[in-house]
Amino acid sequence: MPVDQPDNKSMTRARIRSNQMELSLHPGRCEGYGLCEEAAPRIYHLPDEDDVEILQPQVPSELEREASAGARVCPVAAILVSR
Numbered sequence: 893m894p895v896d897q898p899d900n901k902s903m904t905r906a907r908i909r910s911n912q913m914e915l916s917l918h919p920g921r922c923e924g925y926g927l928c929e930e931a932a933p934r935i936y937h938l939p940d941e942d943d944v945e946i947l948q949p950q951v952p953s954e955l956e957r958e959a960s961a962g963a964r965v966c967p968v969a970a971i972l973v974s975r
């Protein structure tokens with residue numbers, strides 16, 4: 893019985909999809925400085941007495957620059973960026 897092999901187009905699409913920027917937090921590292929929220933308010937939100945909240949952990953491509961800028965300004969490197 894022949895085994896279905898993914899064609900080149902669907903493999904390329906899967907690769908593009910898996911290249912999406914993802915954000916997460918180092919547990920316990922956020923100290924609530926709020927610089928990330930200032931730099932990228934559509935991505936990060938700092939509730940009054942809590943760790944930062946990542947509003948869009950799977951970052952849409954049009955917000956990647958903003959998300960990166962917010963991660964870069966964190967003084968304790970609490971935000972992890974991966975693909």
Ligand code: SF4
Pocket residue numbers: 921922923924925926927928929936938943944965966967968969970971
């Ligand atoms: S993630 Fe970093 S910049 Fe954002 S609130 Fe926490 S400590 Fe501050």
